[in-house]
Amino acid sequence: MTAFQKQVFAALLEIPEGKVVSYGELSSYLGVQSAQAIGQALKNNPDSPQVPCHRVIRKDGNLGGFMGSLENNNKRDLLKAEGVIFDNTGQLSTTEAWYSFPK
DNA sequence: TACATGACTATCC
DNA sequence: GGGATAGCCATGT
Structure with missing residues (x-):
């Protein structure tokens, strides 16, 4: 468990339910x-x-490759339950779900 | 220590 | 607009 990973996870926990962030935003927030x-x-x-x-x-709203690595299409439904809507292609369907870090 | 890899992004044909 | 290319940082071998 590196310090960098801790920062990543800590930042993740700051994301309110129903919101998502891009890798780029997260990295900027962490200073990399x-x-x-x-x-x-x-x-x-x-x-x-x-x-x-x-x-x-x-950043383009696509879920990325982790979706296939984890389960099948359950992640989309899980996010949908949190308020993050994706279409059947794995693309984010709403721009209102994007979260911006306060820093 | 050096090289390769990746759940990424921005740029350039 | 879509594919190819090159940076990017942290890790693993």
Whole structure:
């Protein structure tokens, strides 16, 4: 568990229910300029049920590759239950779900 | 220590 | 507008 990962997860927990953030925004918030670093931290997610890693999506509104790695299409429904609507192609259907970090 | 990889993004044909 | 390219940072081998 690196300090960087802790920051990633801490930031994730600040995301209110029904909101999502992009890798880029998250990385900027943490002070780095690499969204891939975020992905690395997330895929090593030690607390998968606790950390809402499914609230981190690509900047273009696509869920990204983690969806297939996890379950099937249940993630979309899970997010939908939280208020984040995706269409059947895995694209974010509403721009109102985007969350901006206060920093 | 050095090189390769990735759940990404921005730019350039 | 869509595909290819090159930076980007942290990790793992």
